[in-house]
Amino acid sequence: MAEPIIIAIPKGRILVETLPMLARVGIVPEAAFSDEDSRALRFATNDPNIGLIRVRAFDVATFVAHGAAQIGIVGSDVLDEFDYSEIYAPVDLGIGRCRLSVAEPVEMAAEDDPREWSHVRVATKYPELTRRHFAARGVQAECVKLNGAMEIAPVLGLASRIVDLVSSGRTLKENGLVEVETICEVSARLIVNRAAFKTRAAEIAPLVEAFRALVAEGAKDAA
Template identity: 75%
Template sequence: MTEPVIIAVPKGRILEEALPLLAQVGVVPEPAFADESSRALRFKTNRSDIDIIRVRAFDVATFVAHGAAQLGIVGSDVIGEFGYSELYAPVDLGIGHCRLSVAEPADMAAKDDPRGWSHVRIATKYPGLTQAHFEARGVQAECVKLNGAMELAPILGLAPRIVDLVSSGRTLKENGLVEVEVIEQVTSRLIVNRAGFKTRTDKVVPLVDAFRRTVAEAAA
């Protein structure tokens, strides 16, 4: 019996937007998927040939790049940060809209001009994208890698600025920070393992086409 195709989805905000999209494509997770007390990570779906795994957003890219999952849903920020050559991102799903931005304390921003920066110290979980952005501007960036609670870095003196995802901006505001520069706009993409795209064409290609068709219909 052929192993099911595995779709990796991220925990959190993107998942809430991704589930209706999956349903439109014809993939509905088993009821246990909605059980918040469940510790399970792999789930059956209404299709015997498709399983879903629920992991951290950064891990979605890793599972798909290494072929442990054949498809995934993840933000363009994650794709850009890792730069995995094994990933193919054929469909912009038009969900998970946010932006990757530089932020700093409001009192600092009041007298600061990003155009005058020559060296910055920044706390972020996106050191790759951050370095590339500032290198392109001729600015030396010293990145302090954090996996969360970025807003604490300026407050506690770890780094005066942060680079993080911003949606409403509420978290920044509540921690006395303001956006001073947008690095890139972010949306969620369907990603595919390149090898899996070739070796499991009969399963993967129809799924990619279904996602593409669903997104196109929503935009029409």
């Protein structure tokens, strides 16, 4: 018997939006999957041929790229940061919408013009994406890699600016920061390991088509 297809799901806000989509394509996780206190990382579903793992968003791409999971759901920000050639992203799920932006202290922004930047020091967990963005503008970016708590970096003098995901902007405002430039719009994508898509097409292709049909149905309803 073949090993189950493993779908990697990110912890956090995308997880909440993903659960209804999974249910609508016929995948129902075991109860423990929704238990935030559970320390388990791998879970069964109503389909014995499909299992789930719940990991950090950045790790979803790594698991799928290396074939430890055959399918994943992850933000386009992560895909752009790693740019794994082993990953195929056939469906924009239209969930987890936000943007990746440059932000700086309000008082700095009042006298600042991004068009005049030649060198920036930035705190971010997206160093590659950030460097590429600024390089395209002829700006040298010195990136300080952080995995969280980005908003405190300017206050403590670690970096004058940050690059981070922004949804409502509330966190920035509460920390005295303001957006000054948008790098890209972000949404969650269904991703597939390219090799697995070829070798296990009979199992994976129907799942991809189910998600694609679900997104198309949602777009039709919205229209």
